[in-house]
Amino acid sequence: MALHLATTDEGNTLLERDPLALLLGMLLDQQITMEKAFTSPSVLAQRMGTDHLDAETIAALPPDTLLEHFRTPPALHRFPGSMAARAQQLCQAVVDEWDGDAASLWTGVDSGSELVRRIAGLPGFGDQKARIFAALLAKQFGVTPPGWEEATGDYGKPGHRSIADVVDDDSRVKVREYKKAKKAQQSEQG
Structure with missing residues (x-):
């Protein structure tokens, strides 16, 4: 598998092998x-002097230390x-609820709805982000518990709706165009 989510080969390699980075x-x-978001975990790993994220x-870092890693240019x-x-x-939630193993969120999950529920329960994840991430896991990592298509809604369908559909530069452009059109449609309605 060759991911195209980050802007660097190192970033994509880390995402492929490190569930917490993903x-x-x-x-x-x-x-x-999208590219900046998915490149940042590899930059964080470099700044922490490691080849993977733990x-x-x-969770145990002093908050000021982690903030400095996030703030150092380029932020x-x-x-x-x-x-x-x-x-x-x-x-901290991954440590407390999943024994420090991000992959255990999706390893052996019984259904798509359970997968989305687990992800949505994480800090910083709501329902939509959880459905997108579940679709990414299904489409690019083969995590396809029964009912994943229904649980992910439109994000599980073929097309170019989210980061789950980015497999090359062309698809990235199509996802960006879709998001732009969706945003324009929402502006017209609201």
């Missing part, structure tokens, strides 16, 4: 570009303070 990329995917280590997110805190909360 989860953090999805957490950060708001109010910044939920227990991040990992447009809002480094709030996103560093949210990332730390997410890692």
Whole structure:
């Protein structure tokens, strides 16, 4: 599998082999570009001097230390303070609820609705983000519990609706166009 979510090969490689990096990329995917969000976990790992991200280590970091990792130029997110805190909360939840193993959220899950429920229960994830992440897991990582298509709604359908559908540069452009059209439609309605 060759991911195309991050802007660097190192970023994509980390996402492929590190479930926590993938989860953090999805957490950060708001109010910044998709590519920036999914590249930031590899930059965080570099700044922490490691080749993988560990939920227990991040959860235990002094908040000021994690904030410095997020804030150092180029910042990992447009809002480094709030996103560093949210990332730390997410890692603490992974430690407390999933024994520090992000993949255990989706490993052996019985149904698509259970998968979406588990993800939506994480700090920084609501229903829509959970459905997108579940669709990403299904479409690009083969995590397809029974009923995943129904549980992910439109994000589980073929097309170019979200990061779950980005498999190359062309699909990234199509997802961006879809999001832009959706935003314009919402502006006209509201």
